[in-house]
Amino acid sequence: xxxxxxxDVAKAAGVSRQTxxxxxxxxxxxxxxxxxxxxxxxxxxxxxPNRMAQSMVTRRTGTVGLVFSDILNPFFxxxxxxxxxxxxxxxxxxxxxxxxxxxxxxxxxLQSLVAQGVDGIIILGSCLGAKALLEFADTYHPIIMTNRFxxxxxxxxxxxxxxxxxxxxxxxxVQQGHQHVGIITNxxxxxxxxxxxxxxxxxxxxxxVACDDSVIESGAPTLAGGYAAAKRLxxxxxxxxxxxxxxxxxxxxxxxxxxxxxxxxxEQVSIIGFDDIHLTSIVSPSLSSIxxxxxxxxxxxxxxxxxxxxxxxxxxxxxxxxxxxxxxxxTRLVNPxxxxxxx
Amino acid sequence: xxxxxxxDVAKAAGVSRQTxxxxxxxxxxxxxxxxxxxxxxxxxxxxxPNRMAQSMVTRRTGTVGLVFSDILNPFFxxxxxxxxxxxxxxxxxxxxxxxxxxxxxxxxxLQSLVAQGVDGIIILGSCLGAKALLEFADTYHPIIMTNRFxxxxxxxxxxxxxxxxxxxxxxxxVQQGHQHVGIITNxxxxxxxxxxxxxxxxxxxxxxVACDDSVIESGAPTLAGGYAAAKRLxxxxxxxxxxxxxxxxxxxxxxxxxxxxxxxxxEQVSIIGFDDIHLTSIVSPSLSSIxxxxxxxxxxxxxxxxxxxxxxxxxxxxxxxxxxxxxxxxTRLVNPxxxxxxx
DNA sequence: TTGTACGCGTTATCAA
DNA sequence: TTGATAACGCGTACAA
Numbered sequence: 001x002x003x004x005x006x007x008d009v010a011k012a013a014g015v016s017r018q019t020x021x022x023x024x025x026x027x028x029x030x031x032x033x034x035x036x037x038x039x040x041x042x043x044x045x046x047x048x049p050n051r052m053a054q055s056m057v058t059r060r061t062g063t064v065g066l067v068f069s070d071i072l073n074p075f076f077x078x079x080x081x082x083x084x085x086x087x088x089x090x091x092x093x094x095x096x097x098x099x100x101x102x103x104x105x106x107x108x109x110l111q112s113l114v115a116q117g118v119d120g121i122i123i124l125g126s127c128l129g130a131k132a133l134l135e136f137a138d139t140y141h142p143i144i145m146t147n148r149f150x151x152x153x154x155x156x157x158x159x160x161x162x163x164x165x166x167x168x169x170x171x172x173x174v175q176q177g178h179q180h181v182g183i184i185t186n187x188x189x190x191x192x193x194x195x196x197x198x199x200x201x202x203x204x205x206x207x208x209v210a211c212d213d214s215v216i217e218s219g220a221p222t223l224a225g226g227y228a229a230a231k232r233l234x235x236x237x238x239x240x241x242x243x244x245x246x247x248x249x250x251x252x253x254x255x256x257x258x259x260x261x262x263x264x265x266x267e268q269v270s271i272i273g274f275d276d277i278h279l280t281s282i283v284s285p286s287l288s289s290i291x292x293x294x295x296x297x298x299x300x301x302x303x304x305x306x307x308x309x310x311x312x313x314x315x316x317x318x319x320x321x322x323x324x325x326x327x328x329x330x331t332r333l334v335n336p337x338x339x340x341x342x343x
Numbered sequence: 344x345x346x347x348x349x350x351d352v353a354k355a356a357g358v359s360r361q362t363x364x365x366x367x368x369x370x371x372x373x374x375x376x377x378x379x380x381x382x383x384x385x386x387x388x389x390x391x392p393n394r395m396a397q398s399m400v401t402r403r404t405g406t407v408g409l410v411f412s413d414i415l416n417p418f419f420x421x422x423x424x425x426x427x428x429x430x431x432x433x434x435x436x437x438x439x440x441x442x443x444x445x446x447x448x449x450x451x452x453l454q455s456l457v458a459q460g461v462d463g464i465i466i467l468g469s470c471l472g473a474k475a476l477l478e479f480a481d482t483y484h485p486i487i488m489t490n491r492f493x494x495x496x497x498x499x500x501x502x503x504x505x506x507x508x509x510x511x512x513x514x515x516x517v518q519q520g521h522q523h524v525g526i527i528t529n530x531x532x533x534x535x536x537x538x539x540x541x542x543x544x545x546x547x548x549x550x551x552v553a554c555d556d557s558v559i560e561s562g563a564p565t566l567a568g569g570y571a572a573a574k575r576l577x578x579x580x581x582x583x584x585x586x587x588x589x590x591x592x593x594x595x596x597x598x599x600x601x602x603x604x605x606x607x608x609x610e611q612v613s614i615i616g617f618d619d620i621h622l623t624s625i626v627s628p629s630l631s632s633i634x635x636x637x638x639x640x641x642x643x644x645x646x647x648x649x650x651x652x653x654x655x656x657x658x659x660x661x662x663x664x665x666x667x668x669x670x671x672x673x674t675r676l677v678n679p680x681x682x683x684x685x686x
Numbered sequence: 687t688t689g690t691a692c693g694c695g696t697t698a699t700c701a702a
Numbered sequence: 703t704t705g706a707t708a709a710c711g712c713g714t715a716c717a718a
Contacts, residue, residue: 003711005710005711005712006711006712006713007711015688015689016688016689016690017689017711017712017713018688018689018690018713018714019687019688019689021712021713021714022687022688025713029687029688030687030688031687031688034687034688048454048457048458049458049711049712050458050460050710050711050712051458051459051460052395052398052399052404052460052710052711052712053399053694053710053711053712053713054711054712054713055395055694055712056395056396056399056693056694056695056696056710056711056712056713057693057694057711057712057713057714058694058712058713059694061395062459063438063459065436070424071420071423071424071427072417072420072421072424072621074415074417074420077414077415077417077420078415080414080439081413081414081415081441084414084439084440084441085441088440088452091455093408093438093440093455093456093459094438094439095406095436095437095438095439096423096427096437096438096439097427097431097436098424098427098428109431112434112436113436115391115394116394116405116406116436117393117394117395223621223625252625256625259627278415278566279622279625282566282595282599282622282626283625283626283627284602284626284627346695348694348695348696349695349696349697350695358704358705359704359705359706360695360696360697360705360706361697361698361704361705361706362703362704362705364696364697364698365703365704368697372703372704373703373704374703374704377703377704392695392696393694393695393696395694395695395696396694396695396696396697396710397695397696397697398696398710399694399695399696399697399709399710399711400695400696400697400698400709400710401696401697401698401710402710
């Protein structure tokens, strides 16, 4: 039950602690012979250095914090998986924290992580204001943020190409001849909410399709939120034939709303989501969506965090994640309406 | 950017370090007067105790490890949410770790968590052998394990009523008049795999419905695994009219396999899954499943872990999680075949 | 190449 | 009520 310490190894190998430390950390000059003898003792005793003690002197804990709104949204586990896989390779452990999109909770979590001594923090879509984030960044380094542009030397950004995502969805709807298009979006006015709508609406307007507040409905970024928002929107604007959702969960909620309202997908209403979580291809009809490589977001975020840790004074450029439209059954591939109109 | 230490505070307040410690931790006798003086200095200097140094001597880190096979299986995020919510309340932070059902990885993760100094570990469905687990428990306390019965003073169990879950599924199939029933299960012969099949088969046999290895097919406990296993099984045993899956992901995979094989659900094949993850009610046809309160598993696990931490010498009984059959569209609610037979 | 001695920031022990 | 001193386990100058 007692922990094996470096002293036990030293005694067992008949050397001093220092020699053990050298053998383990592979630095400093040490003879192959003694090194091997030490490592054998290490294995036999099952010795693992005590991280707390190491942290004490190295000022590194080998831990990072991963902060996001809700682990129940499948988007985040996919990103988390990327973060964790990179972390494990470098023997880092990851704290996962839910903010529930509550600024107070997020603030508390960040404080808790700092107190915990994490070496770095990754925030996926913060819900804090720019001022709060800048203040935080003044006291902490390094920070990775996705889908948020906060200009600070201690923060490195990883931005999904939200504008293009919105544009791709709009272009498809236009090509399919939709004239009445609606948006189901996040009630929290986040960076990505703004960009996605911006890309979507601007493109629609280019093609002279209307896009104003009257065809936008907001809700929680969840199944239930999407369901309720879609129901409100489709009741208010029954002429809509296409919906662009803030994320896939909201899109799936919207699909259920359509079913409950006896609206066929895609015959009567086409739907495009965002994120392309696994669910999209499982449901029936399957959901068209804007794909982002979520695992890669995690990989890139954690990799960059490690780089920042390795070179604390270096400056790193922000990175962009490309998007791609994946068409499935929730959108029409051909459009008879369009044919009729053009004839 | 330099850290304020307890010594700075001591100097500023004109007292010893020990007095500062007493003032902060609210224990030991200390005069109101000096306490206030110290706390003022603390505020002025912005002093925050260094958790690593605290951990060094208190042997508590305020962290726990949560270990499971794969965060991409929605079952685990739901449990994790319960763990995290309880943890946050008590100012604990949680490490989440994926083992990918690989014993080597799990071993490495456990070692890593121990080295990290976590105060306790929760393992959801370990893939390690009993011997390895007992050995580990000899060196670590406290451990919570779900769906695994390893008798050790340092381990507390939380067991899902797998046998009853299997029995419920079998009873339903029998009531619906199914005579040819198959099983899609986990290729890893886990505790829950054995129990679920046991409950299922024993019940079938009671009603004189066949249940042997010929109607069991294994695969990875994932969508793809379920898909492949179902395809193999239904090809080999085309007479089957009902499938019981190890978990919902496998069941969903099986549903897709049926679709690809032009088998209607539930008319030609009924399917029951296990876990009742959110997905079950989103897909179409929706999936009948054995429900477990996943969030509550997390809550109970973390709560018990805290109890064990508070009373290290106390013995705690194992706990059982009830299950319940939730019928949806993937199973027939009435069975014409049965009516015909009984007439 | 190896060992000695000290410091990291905190709490615990005991004496004052 | 307070303060000096000793841990906690490890890394690292510096000396041998």
